[in-house]
Amino acid sequence: MKNYIVLDLGGSSVKYGVFSDDSLILSDKKTHQNKGANHIYETIFSVIDKCMKICEKRPSGIVLGSPGYIDTVQGKVIGCSPNLKEWENAEPKKVISEKYNMPVQAENDANLMVFGEASVYGYKKNVLGYTFGTGIGSGFIQKDEIFCGSNFAGSEAGHTVINPKGRLCGCGKIGCIEAYASASSIFKIFNEKYPERNFSNIKAVLDQCQKEQKLNKILTEITDLTAVSIANTVSILNPEVILIGGGLSEIASYPFEELKEKTLSYIPAAQKKSLIFEKARFGNKAALIGGLETAKKLWG
Ligand SMILES: [Zn+2]
Incomplete structure (x- = not known):
């Protein structure tokens, strides 16, 4: 049984979920303010810390959905998204994986949503x-x-x-x-x-x-x-x-x-x-489900 943490970063909040294989065992959101990238990271860290406590064993990886163009190889934001300007050129994969010493994948949020919805059709x-x-x-x-x-x-x-x-x-x-x-x-x-x-x-x-x-x-x-x-x-x-x-x-x-x-x-x-x-079909959980599918593909 593997655990995964999925975060879906938006303009004013982070939705998050903890999955144990296919089961969503925690789903919630935490708001953040537009006070710069460091504040967004602090919110992300507090969410991950909370998720880690829920996991029965160490998660196999973290997937982050983010607004903007995302270089999925380097896990970087390319330029800036109009809905989250302070996230310009952020490097979430590097920062989060260094802090938690575990694999991290970053992906555009809409791509994750559609990927989650596409799971209905078995890809x-x-x-x-x-x-x-x-x-x-x-x-x-x-x-x-x-x-x-x-x-x-x-x-x-x-x-x-x-x-x-x-x-x-x-x-x-x-x-x-x-x-x-x-x-x-x-x-x-x-x-x-x-x-x-x-x-x-x-x-x-x-x-x-x-x-x-x-x-x-x-x-x-x-x-x-x-x-x-x-x-x-x-x-x-x-x-x-x-x-x-x-x-x-x-x-x-x-x-x-x-x-x-x-x-x-x-x-x-x-x-x-x-x-x-x-x-x-999955409403505001689609990106979390897309994140789970991404995690399973990478680390399952
Ligand atoms: Zn336009």
Whole structure:
């Protein structure tokens, strides 16, 4: 029986899990503040210390999911993620493995999420997954492997440009789909257009769109752009499965069926054959499950 620790670092918290083989024996999260990389490391260390106490025997390794482009060989963050600026060029693999003297693997968080979701299919299929949350993450699993591109910057479908004269994205480019279709972007678009409505959160926006046609028209345009972006990615990758996950897509009033219908309408017939388009299943635990699968592959 092997134990693994998996951490999923986000913009304001670290989710974590301790696995004993396939069983999740602890799952929780701890918040961190934006006080620089040292503070993030301190939070990570306190979480690992807690996880170590839970493990009946010494863990076989630690997997860390992180925002940003991750050099998975060196376990380094390449540049900086707009959602976690103080983590710029961090070297979590080196720092954590030196402190705990055990194997550490770092991986992009969206890749881990999709890898976890792809486990449903036994890794026999090519799976393209999206996570719609504060930003838009994506990952592509090509049979059993996370596709990382030529310099660890692949599978960033959230930054495909759908309007070169459009809105500014958090990545610094103009017109990425993330600047339109992430939870924070949709919220921003509606608050800019209807400041007097004082929408309190993204759920309030989506709920109101179901009630008012003029609001729904804007959401439909956003859904259409999202479908174009997904279909373009599908045209290149020809996956067997498209998964849609993330907090935004879990809101009941999110137009998932409309997105599915529109996306399929933009995909050529040859690629639509036996294509599965469905919602992700593991919710906010997907990255932890992806981390477990990664750990088993590396150290199992
Ligand atoms: Zn972008």
